[in-house]
Amino acid sequence: MRFFRLPGVYVPQEDTALLLEAFSRERxxxxxxxxxxxxxxxxxxxxxxxxxxxxxxxxASRRAVLTTRLNALRAGVRVRAVRGDLLTPVSGGRFDLILANPPYVPVPVPVRGGRRPLHGPGRNWAGGADGRALLDRLCRGVPELLRPGGVVLMVHSSVCGPERTVKALEKGGLTVEVTARRTVAYGPVMRGQSPWMREQGLIGADEVRDELVVVRGEHLA
Structure with missing residues (x-):
């Protein structure tokens, strides 16, 4: 199926594909x-x-929510899509599986309070000074939303420190491991941010490729 996309909505890329592959291996x-x-x-x-x-x-994007609803309609399936800040709209819910591809690209302007911009080009990818503003919020909030036996799959760049994600989810009581890795060439966003990231010591002077990782956490019954 060819997915419809309204202007400004995140274009599915290698991180989406890697997470989709990891999802396909889950029961x-x-x-x-x-x-x-x-x-x-x-x-x-x-x-x-x-x-x-x-x-x-x-x-967080109204256009993304509308796009998802339209794509579900075109696929002939039902998806309940809602707009809101990260996990806030589903607070109190319980899930068997949570999939997350949050904004994780490091940017010089902090994402204040772990909240991504609601407008502007950075909304889809800006992750704060170390790329972890939203990742850390997810790691804190996900464990309480998982049912016993539930699983979270989270994809992000190795620039953000997969070991930090593992430790944060373990702190929430999950059993955690990195289950997938893929090295890809920098896309336009990472290329645009790479001079600043080099200045901050987040990447090496000659780095032009990024390692994507999928972190899997399980709430053992």
Whole structure:
């Protein structure tokens, strides 16, 4: 299926593909509750619905929410897509699987309070000075949303420190491991930010490729 995308909505890239592959390896029972955080075009939410899950999607962008709803309609599946700040719209909910591809690119202007810009080009990718502003919020909030036996799959750049994600999720009581890695050439955003990242010592002087990782956390019953 070719996914429709409104202007300004995140374009599915290598991180989306890597997370989708990791999701395909997970068991999803019919009727399982699956949450896609930062849904963008709704690729992952639609994939979950196609596997007979009860699919939920959240994004801070109204256009992303509308895009996801339209793509679900085109695919002939049901996805409940809502607009809101990260996990806030689903506070109090419980899920069997949570998928997350949050903004994680380091930027010189902090994402204040871990909240991404609601407007402007950085909304889709700006992750704060070390790329972890939203990642850390997710790590704190995800464990309480998982049912016993539930799983979270989170993708981000190795620039953000996968070991920090592992430790943060372990602190929340999850059993955690890095289950997938892929090295890719810098895209336009990372190329644009690379001079500043080099100045900050986040990447090496000659680095032009990024390692993406999927971190898997499980709430053991």
């Amino acid at each position: 999803v029972d019919r009727g399982a509750a699956v949450l896609d955080v930062g849904t963008g075009c709704g690729v992952l939410a639609v994939a979950a619905a196609r596997r007979r899950a009860r699919a939920f999607a959240v994004d």
